[in-house]
Amino acid sequence: MNRVSILVFHPLMHKSRVNQKLALAVDGMEGVSTRFMYDIYPDFYIDVKKEQEVLLESDTIVWQHPFYWYSSPSLLKEWIDLVLEHGFAYGRKGRALEGKQIMSTISTGGRREAYLSDEDGKFSVRQLLAPFEQTTTLCRMNYLSPFVTHGTHLLDENGIGEAASGYAKVIGALRDGLYSTEELRKHEYINDLIL
Amino acid sequence: MxxxxxxxxxxxxxxxxxxxxxxxxxxxxxxxxxxxxxxxxxxxxxxxxxxxxxxxxxxxxxxxxxxxxxxxxxxxxxxxxxxxxxxxxxxxxxxxxxxxxxxxxxxxxxxxxxxxxxxxxxxxxxxxxxxxxxxxxxxxxxxxxxxxxxxxxxxxxxxxxxxxxxxxxxxxxxxxxxxxxxxxxxxxxxxxxxxxxxxxxxxxxxxxxxxxxxxxxxxxxxxxxxxxxxxxxxxxxxxxxxxxxxxxxxxxxxxxxxxxxxxxxxxxxxxxxxxxxxxxxxxxxxxxxxxxxxxxxxxxxxxxxxxxxxxxxxxxxxxxxxxxxxxxxxxxxxxxxxxxxxxxxxxxxxxxxxxxxxxxxxxxxxxxxxxxxxxxxxxxxxxxxxxxxxxxxxxxxxxxxFRSENIREHDVIDQNGHPVIIAGFGRFGVGMGRFLIANGIKATILDDNPDNIEVLRKFGFKVYYGDATRADLLASAGAGEAKVLVVAVDDKHQSLKIVDLAKRNYPHLKILVRSTDLDHTYELLDRKVDGIKRDTFESSLRLGTEVLTHLGYNSYRAHRLAGTFRQHNRKVIHELYRHHGEDEKKYLSEAKKFASELEELLQAENEDSSHEQDCSWDVSSRREEIQQINRSSPKGSN
Incomplete structure (x- = not known):
């Protein structure tokens, strides 16, 4: 059984519709820890040691956040800048995260069609996630296909519920190691593999 | 009888x-x-x-x-x-x-x-x-x-x-x-x-x-x-x-x-x-x-x-x-x-x-x-x-x-070129002083409470007995070489006296002052000091933030609300400052004065409702817009 650590980055949790439901669906699952990072670090003063310990104790790490301006809320950037230290996460001696799985869970108002990369001036979600992917690659981690919820503005309660149970299924599968790492990296979205 | x-x-x-x-x-x-x-x-x-x-x-x-x-x-x-x-x-x-x-x-x-x-x-x-x-x-x-x-x-x-x-x-x-x-x-x-x-x-x-x-x-x-x-x-x-x-x-x-x-x-x-x-x-x-x-x-x-x-x-x-x-x-x-x-x-x-x-x-x-x-x-x-x-x-x-002589017996202060002078090392000054000293900042500390001094000295603080309202004491504390003077005394008049003295004799000094009430803040704003902090505001705001979290608010939300209120408070104070002096009153007692200040503050607060800072993260307006667009063109859009 993989130990799964979900780090939720949402600055306005009480007004969130999708991320809140997604987090609730996986919060309390056996072998899964869900941490609401904006609550833990309201002043952005990140406890680097503590965060590194969490990473060491996890096999699978999930960054869950809304896709603000095609990227993450600022606390995740701060977290990445501080926690993925040289000598710990990367560098000649930085092998602490080697082989661990990492996945982005993204929610976005835009539909999947809006991210079609063929149209001029548009990029796909995967292209836009490149900095995250490359960061984790440098840390010798395995960046899995992301879990993406599109068109959140138009989702009704049922739609959100569906997304949430899908998310729980994905997290369960990751925890139970139902798929090989190769399989988990093969698709554009992890949704395409499991749901 | x-x-x-x-x-x-x-x-x-x-x-x-x-x-x-x-x-x-x-x-x-x-x-x-x-x-x-x-x-x-x-x-x-x-x-x-x-x-x-x-x-x-x-x-x-x-x-x-x-x-x-x-x-x-x-x-x-x-x-x-x-x-x-x-x-x-x-x-x-x-x-x-x-x-x-x-x-x-x-x-x-x-x-x-x-x-x-x-x-x-x-x-x-x-x-x-x-x-x-x-x-x-x-x-x-x-x-x-x-x-x-x-x-x-x-x-x-x-x-x-x-x-x-x-x-x-x-x-x-x-x-x-x-x-x-x-x-x-x-x-x-x-x-x-x-x-x-x-x-x-x-x-x-x-x-x-x-x-x-x-x-x-x-x-x-x-x-x-x-x-x-x-x-x-x-x-x-x-x-x-x-x-x-x-x-x-x-x-x-x-x-x-x-x-x-x-x-x-x-x-x-x-x-x-x-x-x-x-x-x-x-x-x-x-x-x-x-x-x-x-x-x-x-x-x-x-x-x-x-x-x-x-x-x-x-x-x-x-x-x-x-x-x-x-x-x-x-x-x-x-x-x-x-x-x-x-x-x-x-x-x-x-x-x-x-x-x-x-x-x-x-x-x-x-x-x-x-x-x-x-x-x-x-x-x-x-x-x-x-x-x-x-x-x-x-x-x-x-x-x-004794024109040239001290009324009180002051300590002799060794000249050591400390960059910071802290005047007043009581309940307020101590926290700040400890913070500075913990970070290796050398500070010369002046206090006129012998009891405090005894204790602090025992723990290795360089505290000197003396009344910082005296020009010669400020001089011997090294005001000429220091960069920052922190005025943390609790007496308003003493505080203003120190500020005036320092402004007059040491124009190069940055002066940061603890303010004890609204009037004090006004007086300090008049004197254009480099920083003013109301001594109780920050901790009471922090405690208020904790109240919100215990009422079930997310800590980050409570933190942000405190930030919003802090900014709003600053605006209110400056607004009040611009208008103060128009009707100056003499108060019978401190309590009465406080009540009157409070009234003034709350009044100004009502007129200037605080602006929500975090609108960008709130997607509801965008969601409404998109839903509207969607309704008006049901054929689907991209």
Whole structure:
């Protein structure tokens, strides 16, 4: 059984519709820890040691956040800048995260069609996630296909519920190691593999 | 009838105090002179509103002195008392002996018997605990060298009243005039002679009883009383404690004031100390006031008018002799300059014990009635002029004689080029100072509370005793080389004085100031200091943030709301600042002022509702927009 650590980055949790439901669906699952990072670090003063310990104790790490301006809320950037230290996460001696799985869970108002990369001036979600992917690659981690919820503005309660149970299924599968790492990296979205 | 008298008297005393004390304060005289003047006015020689019963009132009101010593004991740590032993017995002992010898010699030269001379010398050698401590406290001088020395002397005098009382009857027999002594007093002497050691044993038993009860038992009693939740019962217990101790001491022949002082010291580390203080304080204040009024009322203006020359000469000589003795001894015991003149002027009068001792000497036939009334008048007058002498010292002598010299003794500060100077290292300054020092910032710290300094020094803080409102102290603290001056004193006027001083002399200094209220903030904004922080705002906002999280708000949301409010508060303050001064008001009390400030603040708050900062993260407006678009073109869009 993989130990799964979900780090939720949402600055306005009480007004969130999708991320809140997604987090609730996986919060309390056996072998899964869900941490609401904006609550833990309201002043952005990140406890680097503590965060590194969490990473060491996890096999699978999930960054869950809304896709603000095609990227993450600022606390995740701060977290990445501080926690993925040289000598710990990367560098000649930085092998602490080697082989661990990492996945982005993204929610976005835009539909999947809006991210079609063929149209001029548009990029796909995967292209836009490149900095995250490359960061984790440098840390010798395995960046899995992301879990993406599109068109959140138009989702009704049922739609959100569906997304949430899908998310729980994905997290369960990751925890139970139902798929090989190769399989988990093969698709554009992890949704395409499991749901 | 009796009751009517009581209320009538109460009204007279209270009215006199209520009118004269504020007037005296307003004129800069201090409360003691106000009370004394009130007493003179309502006394038998001016308005005659109170008559002979004034004497009884005085006896009763003397209890205020007992309470005052109890309160002083509460604030005094036993180890501090031990440290003062040299000045209590050295300075205090020499003062009394030398003054008594000089005054006694003068009395003998003027035709008194040797016995009477000794009695008069010892009686007039004593000073007034009530007047001196009340005045020094009011001026905030108790913690200074002069205050400490005064206290030592007074304490010794208090202790010595007991042997003086024992001595006076013996003086009578040595002067062969014991015939007039009352039977009671003779019996008293007999008892003392026969059972002297029994009495000493009793004294020891009572004292150790007070110590044991105070240290081990009283807190349980207070705990039980406190649990009843009845405040007046707590007050009653506190009064009972003080009165019982005083009675016990009196019973075994010790001074009641000394007993109260002792029990105060014993209770100094008690957990109920502050409640005790708060409960006894008003009684002390009222009784002392009453005492001063009755001293004023007792002044025999008839005698003064009939032989003004003699009285004035005696008064002048008494004060002159005591002043000289005190001044010279003060020098020997390390008091310098202004501290020493203050000390000498403060103690140059006769004391309340003189009233007791003069009466006792008269009863024992040591002195005759004529001398006794002259002594009483001189003592009362000397008490009345003490506040005037201190005023004279403050306004005339100090500025003339010690223009370049410190009034307080300041520490010598080693020049070490620290970049930060912190003025004021109390509750507020400490947190900031620790933070800076923890980060290796070297800071020179100035504080004028000797107690704080002692503790902080013990933990290796470089704290210096001194009043930062003085230009030379700022200079020696290295204001010339420092980069930042932090003004963290809690007194607004002191704070502004430091700011003005620094602005004038050290334009390069960045000045960061703790503000204590809105007015203070305005004044600091006027002075364009580099930073102002309201001393309580930040922590109360933080606590408010915690309240929100306990109500179920996410911590980050609470954090952001606090940030929004902080910014909004800043705006409100600056808005208020722009309009202040348009209608300036004088407030009757601090509380009233605070309420008015609060009103102003809340008013401005209503007009400027805070803007939500975090709109960008709230997608609901965008969702609505998209849903609208979607509804208007149901064919689907991208």
């Amino acid at each position: 009796h009751q009517q008298d009581f209320f009538q008297n109460a009204i007279i005393y209270l009215l006199a105090a209520v009118i004269s004390v504020p007037v005296a304060k307003r004129l800069g005289f201090g409360s003691v002179l106000g009370y004394l003047l009130a007493g003179m006015i309502i006394g038998p020689f001016v308005l005659g509103l109170i008559g002979s019963e004034g004497e009884d009132v005085m006896n009763f009101a003397e209890f205020g002195v007992v309470m005052m010593l109890f309160l002083i004991g509460l604030e005094l740590k036993p180890n501090l008392l031990w440290e003062m032993r040299k000045s209590i017995f050295g300075l205090g002992g020499l003062q009394l002996v030398i003054s008594a010898v000089l005054i006694g010699t003068i009395a003998v030269v003027l035709g008194q018997t040797v016995g009477a001379g000794v009695a008069i010398g010892l009686t007039l050698g004593l000073s007034s605990t009530a007047i001196v401590l009340q005045t020094l406290n009011e001026k905030g001088l108790m913690k200074q060298a002069s205050g400490q020395a005064s206290f030592s002397v007074l304490l010794f005098q208090d202790i010595s009243v007991v042997p003086i009382l024992a001595l006076i009857p013996l003086l009578a027999s040595s002067a062969f005039s014991a015939g007039t002594a009352s039977h009671e007093d003779i019996r008293y002497i007999g008892e003392l002679e026969i059972t002297g050691w029994v009495q000493v044993a009793m004294m020891l038993v009572v004292i150790s009883g007070i110590v044991v009860v105070g240290l081990y038992l009283v807190k349980y009693v207070f705990r039980i009383i406190a649990r009843t939740g009845l405040r007046e019962i707590f007050t009653a217990t506190a009064l009972l404690l003080v009165i019982a101790t005083a009675m016990l001491m009196d019973l075994v022949g010790l001074s009641p004031a000394l007993g109260a002082f002792l029990s105060g010291i014993v209770l100094a580390n008690n957990e109920y100390r502050h409640e005790l203080e708060a409960d006894v304080e008003p009684f002390k204040g009222l009784l002392l006031g009453l005492f001063f009024i009755s001293v004023g009322a007792s002044i025999n203006f008839g005698l003064l008018i009939s032989s003004p020359g003699l009285i004035v000469i005696l008064l002048f000589s008494l004060i002159a002799v005591k002043f000289m003795v005190l001044f010279i001894l003060g020098r020997f015991f390390g008091l310098r300059g202004g501290q020493n003149t203050l000390f000498a002027f403060a103690l140059a009068q006769g004391g309340e014990f003189a009233f007791v001792l003069v009466a006792f000497s008269l009863n024992n036939g040591v002195i005759d009635a004529g001398v006794s009334s002259i002594l009483l008048l001189v003592v009362a007058l000397s008490m009345a002029v003490t506040p005037l002498l201190l005023l004279l010292n403050d306004k005339l002598i100090l500025p003339l004689a």
